[in-house]
Amino acid sequence: MDPTWTTTVLLVPFVVVLTAGFFYLYGFIVGLLSKTSVRNKVVVLTDALSGLGKECAGVFHKGGARLILCGKSWEKLEELADDLANASDPTVTFPPKLVLLDFGDMDSLPEAIAEILDCYGCLDILILNSSMKVKAPAQNLSLEMDKLLMDNNYFGPVTLAKGVLPSMISRRTGHLLLVNSIQGKLAVPFRTTYAASKHAVQAFFDCLRAEVEEYGISVSTINHTFISSSASENTQAAFSKSIWSLLYTKKHSGVSPDEVAAEIVKTLNNKRKEVSYPAAFTSLSSGCRLMVEHDRQNQRFTVTPGSGAGAHECAVLSYTFTGDKEVDLMSTYVPETFRGQGVAALLSQAAMDFLVEENLKAHVSCWYIQKYIEEHPLQHFKDLVITTD
DSSP states (O other), rough: OOHHHHHHHHHHHHHHHHHHHHHHHHHHHHHHHHHHHHTTEEEEEEESSHHHHHHHHHHHTTTTOOEEEEEHHHHHHHHHHHHHHSSSSSTTOOOOEEOOOOOOOOHHHHHHHHHHHHHHSOEEEEEEEOOOOOOOGGGGGGGHHHHHHIIIIHHHHHHHHHHHHHHHHHHEEEEEEEEEGGGGEEETTTTTHHHHHHHHHHHHHHHHHHHHHHGGGGEEEEOOOOOOOOOGGOOOOOOOOTHHHSSSSSTSBBBHHHHHHHHHHHHHHHTSSSSEEEEGGGGGGGTTOOOEEEEEETTEEEESSSSTTTOOOOEEEEEEEEEETTEEEEEEOOOOGGTTTHHHHHHHHHHHHHHHHHOOEEEEEEHHHHHHHHHHHHHTTTTOOOOEE
């Protein structure tokens, strides 16, 4: 037997074990840093009652932070505080303080801000997690709904940030972290006011970052895609399985709350300015803004960059009617300059919205749309009838 071949065979298990050990050690160190970085820090968390809010509350509470949990329901805040206390060691954690906070009620914010500052006299980290989502044709959205969306997604977070800034400036330290949305970087049909609010709040905190840097204050934004909820994990398959289900890991609910919470911890530790999550959207952090358009006359969806290199190019998804209420979604063209920017996901989402709005049956011959359907919560597609090759 060849000695070289024997040596190679013996080395393979060693390399596998060494690699596994490296990743275990890396995870352990990251977990340790997540605890030490917030220990004794005053952390304010808005919308603590959401899935992501509860996950963040658990991470920071176990890490020894002095938590101030904000939400709309006092009873549910008390339940959350009890759950945190029961799941932790009281000798190394602090009982969370609770504050009623509703960005939809702007008149109540001055009192809520004063209460937050009175809890410990200062704060180190403000996590702005609240968000209100609406998907509808622009003409169907009332002015009252537009204002409510802007209050929750823009005016509320901005007012709270302004309210705590003087305290941070006087201490010359602090970290503001905005949990925004990838919609703050994209222009997608049926998201007019929602996307506008996310674009606006993104711009505000981008400008604020430059203003407060001289005071030692960090400003971070996290632009994520859809965050899962426990309810979405129990949905049933609505289309016949394709071979792609064997080649791709299903993520029925987009990104999970614990994944985004871990990203928040990393962002705070490294003081990163902007993060797009998941990685498919990372290039959007560099300033590329993508726009989705629906050309009904030519029966196609296009994605074009707002500016910069490749602005003349576009990614295309075509469809054709095979019956009165039936369409075939066909393959697309994606230029090399668009690779890795989540373009396929944008085209898929636009196509799904179109099918829902028009109540169409669809045959999907485009592989990446099949993959998209498999990876996302099916209740978002209502009662679509979808078949695949």
